[in-house]
Amino acid sequence: EPEVTQTPSHQVTQMGQEVILRCVPISNHLYFYWYRQILGQKVEFLVSFYNNEISEKSEIFDDQFSVERPDGSNFTLKIRSTKLEDSAMYFCASNKAGVGTDTQYFGPGTRLTVL
Amino acid sequence: AQSVSQHNHHVILSEAASLELGCNYSYGGTVNLFWYVQYPGQHLQLLLKYFSGDPLVKGIKGFEAEFIKSKFSFNLRKPSVQWSDTAEYFCAVISNAGNMLTFGGGTRLMVKP
Numbered sequence: 478e479p480e481v482t483q484t485p486s487h488q489v490t491q492m493g494q495e496v497i498l499r500c501v502p503i504s505n506h507l508y509f510y511w512y513r514q515i516l517g518q519k520v521e522f523l524v525s526f527y528n529n530e531i532s533e534k535s536e537i538f539d540d541q542f543s544v545e546r547p548d549g550s551n552f553t554l555k556i557r558s559t560k561l562e563d564s565a566m567y568f569c570a571s572n573k574a575g576v577g578t579d580t581q582y583f584g585p586g587t588r589l590t591v592l
Numbered sequence: 593a594q595s596v597s598q599h600n601h602h603v604i605l606s607e608a609a610s611l612e613l614g615c616n617y618s619y620g621g622t623v624n625l626f627w628y629v630q631y632p633g634q635h636l637q638l639l640l641k642y643f644s645g646d647p648l649v650k651g652i653k654g655f656e657a658e659f660i661k662s663k664f665s666f667n668l669r670k671p672s673v674q675w676s677d678t679a680e681y682f683c684a685v686i687s688n689a690g691n692m693l694t695f696g697g698g699t700r701l702m703v704k705p
Binding site: 481510 | 623624626628634635636637638641643682684686687688689690691692693694695696697698
């Protein structure tokens with residue numbers, strides 16, 4: 478069964494550095510998402526992406542964050558200047574139809590640690 | 593805005609015990625409801641979902657959930673848990689036209705053999 482994959486599984490960075498988290502969505506899916514979970518807190522929506530554009534974003538997704546589909550398979554989340562509070566597990570997800578009735582399939586996550 | 597509450601943060605059960613995990617949501621319109629499970633070291637996987645129709649939905653691994661609209665609840669149940677059900681369980685909601693999942697805080701279930 479096809480799965481969403483994410484790399485790296487764990488990223489450690491210094492405060493102020495840029496990081497890029499990578500995701501490979503399921504191949505015939507058209508809608509892509511990023512969520513994050515700070516330790517001990519809820520999984521929170523960051524952004525959704527379709528047809529090379531952001532379709533929805535949360536208040537968390539400020540100017541420090543950006544997303545890109547650089548080629549036909551990868552979907553990336555960039556954090557320009559990391560802060561301590563960006564430390565979290567970041568999950569990528571994808572689905573075909575992008576509506577509420579269509580299940581989102583999640584990757585295993587990237588644990589980002591900002592020192 | 594949508595919100596989801598899961599009442600139990602940690603649950604410890606012995607094998608063969610029955611399980612019920614509570615989930616309540618707040619949203620003014622039509623919602624779709626999900627239970628996801630995350631086994632240790634693995635990704636979030638769909639257990640079951642409710643969109644419409646029969647409010648009692650059955651999922652994988654013997655899990656079921658009941659949507660009670662009047663109570664804004666979508667509780668997860670399993671009649672007899674196994675050690676392999678040890679995991680974290682997340683309730684989530686999404687509006688019909690939306691694509692943003694709103695998650696509850698999760699319930700960490702430990703099943704003792």
